Amino acid sequence: MGKQMSVEERLIRSEKDADELRRALDQSSIIVFTDANGVITYVNDKFCEISKYSREELIGKTHRLINSAHHHKEFFSNLWRTISAGKVWKGELKNKAKDGTFYWVFTTIVPFMDSSGKPIQYVAIRTDITELKQIEEQAQDQRVALLHAEKMASLGELAAGTAHELGNPLAAISGRMEFLEMQILSGKSTSEEILRSIGTVKELTERMTRIIRGMRALSRDGTHDPFQKVSVGLLVKDVLSFANEGLQKNNILVDVSEVDDRIEVNCQETQISQILVNLVGNARDAIVGFSEKWIKIQVLDQDSCIVIAVTDSGKGIPQEIAEKILLPFFTTKPAGKGSGLGLSISRTIIEKHNGQIYLDQASPNTRFVITLPK
Numbered sequence: 001m002g003k004q005m006s007v008e009e010r011l012i013r014s015e016k017d018a019d020e021l022r023r024a025l026d027q028s029s030i031i032v033f034t035d036a037n038g039v040i041t042y043v044n045d046k047f048c049e050i051s052k053y054s055r056e057e058l059i060g061k062t063h064r065l066i067n068s069a070h071h072h073k074e075f076f077s078n079l080w081r082t083i084s085a086g087k088v089w090k091g092e093l094k095n096k097a098k099d100g101t102f103y104w105v106f107t108t109i110v111p112f113m114d115s116s117g118k119p120i121q122y123v124a125i126r127t128d129i130t131e132l133k134q135i136e137e138q139a140q141d142q143r144v145a146l147l148h149a150e151k152m153a154s155l156g157e158l159a160a161g162t163a164h165e166l167g168n169p170l171a172a173i174s175g176r177m178e179f180l181e182m183q184i185l186s187g188k189s190t191s192e193e194i195l196r197s198i199g200t201v202k203e204l205t206e207r208m209t210r211i212i213r214g215m216r217a218l219s220r221d222g223t224h225d226p227f228q229k230v231s232v233g234l235l236v237k238d239v240l241s242f243a244n245e246g247l248q249k250n251n252i253l254v255d256v257s258e259v260d261d262r263i264e265v266n267c268q269e270t271q272i273s274q275i276l277v278n279l280v281g282n283a284r285d286a287i288v289g290f291s292e293k294w295i296k297i298q299v300l301d302q303d304s305c306i307v308i309a310v311t312d313s314g315k316g317i318p319q320e321i322a323e324k325i326l327l328p329f330f331t332t333k334p335a336g337k338g339s340g341l342g343l344s345i346s347r348t349i350i351e352k353h354n355g356q357i358y359l360d361q362a363s364p365n366t367r368f369v370i371t372l373p374k
Ligand code: ADP
Pocket: 278, 282, 283, 286, 312, 314, 316, 317, 321, 325, 326, 330, 331, 332, 333, 337, 338, 339, 340, 341, 342, 343, 344, 366
């Protein structure tokens, strides 16, 4: 057993400890001390290095000197609320160096309080994360560019189909109108027969409206659209009338017998349409070479939620692939055909709707399920 330390010895010891701790921190981190008003009282070399200001230029100033104008006012008022209440604040900050360049730091601010609980000084400990941030930003830019490219490609592919889809009912309307004209001019048709012709024209125009709505849904960015109550069944039918050409051409049967138009859900319509286009597109790609080709869509009202399910005639997805399909950039499709973003973006959208999207492993066929709260 060593002998007991005297009070003085202990004080010296704890000061030495504090010194060593500060030295260790000085080596590894960017350190700033400020007084209770945020006026800088101490900076280490690393802070001078990254901010490109000299110690003399920094001492006596506030952090306004290195403010990058990147963060909102609310961001800083939250920071101040936190630390002046004696709590530790942690976050990522973008700062501006003396030469006008920007840098990012992960920051921990620790308040030191007096005995009455009032802050007397703050210590900010920072790590340079500029490079990490750059990589993150590049990845995000790439994602956006890729998604845009994919959207444009699928629009291009579908535009031809859409022209065809619109051409058919247009020709039918034109034919019907001529027939109607004849019916009226001959004076022999009953008003019932005439009304039937009008009914057909009305149906055809509705179909065209749906196709155009589907086209619009796919091409526009609906991320900031308001949430609205819409019939999911009608949404499904809009998407199908748009995608139908590609399905028919490949002899894919579509079963919508379990789509209930009366079921409504509070959602961002365009976003849900985009998910449906993606699910139906994925199903089509998966089964196009099969002898048995069908897609079944269900819109069901279950006790606690609304279920939208898209099942195709494929026999499920192998476990090792199924684990990855929701990850961004995972695709098994040839280059130029898929970006691997469809399902990951669908998941983001559904989570924003407080719902879930998953592959139904219990189904004998490939079945994707979306649940949305009522
Ligand atoms: P992409 O369609 O661009 O590949 P997705 O995120 O939409 O991106 O899909 C990721 C992968 O999930 C696809 O490449 C495919 O391997 C798999 N997948 C999705 N839907 C199906 C399906 N219905 N049948 C089989 N595999 C599917």
